[in-house]
Amino acid sequence: MRVGRVIMLVVGVLMSLLGLALLTATAFLGWAYAFQRDNGYFTTPTEQYRTDTAALVSENIGLVVDENMPAGFGPEDLGRIMLRGTAAEPDREVFLGIARRDDVDGYLAGVAHTELGDLDFFPFQPGYRQIPGTGQPAPPGEQTFWSASASGPGTQELQWDFQEGNWTIVVMNADASPGIRVDLTAGVNLPILGPLTLWCMIGALVLLVIGVPLLVLGAVGIGRHLPPPVHAPHPAVAVVGPYPVTVRGDLDAPSRWLWLVKWLLAIPHFVVLFFLSIAHFVITVIAGFAILFTARYPRPLFDFNVGVMRWWWRVSFYTYSALGTDRYPPFTLHRTDYPADFDVDYPERLSRGLVLVKWWLLAIPHYLILTVLVTGSSTWVVSGDLDSPALYYAGSLLGILVLIAAIALLFTGRYPDGLFDLVVGINRWAYRVWAYAALMRDEYPPFRLDQGPRDRAAPEPEHPVTS
Known part of the structure; x- marks a missing residue:
């Protein structure tokens, strides 16, 4: 296996991974931008x-302008x-206002007031911090330090563009009397969402345009050096027998x-397989x-994808999908002993039509x-208040x-034969479905559950394929 091809594959995987992350961010930011454009806030x-x-x-509310921001921004x-x-x-x-923190602190010095801290909306639970005092403030509308304010009967709305500095929002009765009961809605409008969406999309396209070809070229170079299966049928005959x-x-x-x-010993393999799985x-x-x-x-x-699946099976067999051996798995896509x-x-x-549906629609019954057999299931259960949901996990067979x-190994030193056959049979089912969903076969x-350590031997071909 040439080092250059491996480096090409790794760089391609990293760039593709970052490109996919930016593509996901683009989709989210694009949705947020469209939502904001339709709703305002x-x-x-x-x-x-x-x-x-x-x-x-x-x-x-502290806002600081970065010195590296573009001019005029x-x-x-x-x-x-x-x-x-x-x-x-x-x-x-009601009175709504926003002003610099120092001005608000001076205005409310010696006045009993309440600072709003942490907020939970599901369920609604505001965090209040009481600040004692005995003074009576002047009506807020008479103050001149407000950067933006709104006051009057009925519903009042305040809008304020972000500004550098330390700021505080204040809600009071217009006559500054104690005892506030007010229904509030806060909102934010972010014009930067549009440019962010555009830059994320450009970055994603650049990374994918470079990363995917590098990944494919690396995989092709590695796949060409993998030997073909020793049991591969001749292309001119049809095999009738095991899957x-x-x-x-x-x-x-x-x-x-x-x-x-083994969870610790297998970490190097899991790191490598993370990148190989993306590839x-x-x-x-692409296929x-x-x-x-x-x-x-x-x-x-x-051949490359088969090699990745082969690597996964060896590590799974070594670890917690089978615990079938203590022999450390080799770091290779090739077949070994x-x-x-x-x-x-x-x-x-392969069928052109099946490629569109077999990996999701046709495979649903197997999934x-x-x-039940392999992955297990988890469920969020909410009881009482919505603030404390519980996650329940049902283990797989x-x-x-x-x-x-x-x-059994811990106490007897022996792996029950029948149990091992069933474990391998479940894994065999899972890997067959994986190969089918990965578009490798149309059957x-x-x-x-074909239990046991080995697949049944394939019978001899019965008749040739006519073209």
């Missing part, structure tokens, strides 16, 4: 705020705050205790388009079954079986 729910003091003030370009308030008592007039995905796992005398630390996904998408237009899965890409092996017969032609095997995976 992102707003909080309208809730009633109460205090027996003369003023309700926010925590400090200031805080006001970042966004705008909106505050809408209605006095809960019809005969009251053309081979999953082998030979029990190899696992020890009593090593399974306790596997991108290569599968899907190739199949759609040519009815063929490019052979180097096919390791007790676990994986292979897929290369198809000379549902494998949720495979996880339970491997746990039983681990306990629908069977709904059965």
